[in-house]
Amino acid sequence: MRSFASIKLGSLGSLSIQHSISATADRPPGISPDGWIRLDENLGIVVHAPATATATPTATASTAAEPPAATGYFMVKHGGLWLRLNLE
Secondary structure (H helix, E strand, O other), X not given: OHHHHHHHHHHHHHHHXXXXXXXXXXXXXXXXXXXXXXXXXXXXXEEEOOOOOOOOOOOOOOOOOOOOOOEEEEEEEEOOEEEEEOOO
16 A cells, blocks of 8 residues: 555656646747747757738638648757757
């Protein structure tokens, strides 16, 4: 019975630690929380929603299957500093 209780408490502690890490996830300065997608503690994506996201253009046969587009870039943390990753 004791081991069962310790397993339950250990699981609960693990979940609360994981939640606190993700809730206070560090992101690059100047990046809003809604534009930051954290992939790893040292890697993330900055996503900019399109300016015309509220507009609903008329779908044509060539654009009907295409999802809306957004722009963005990768950020990597190296030596404690966030750096923008430019792909060449």
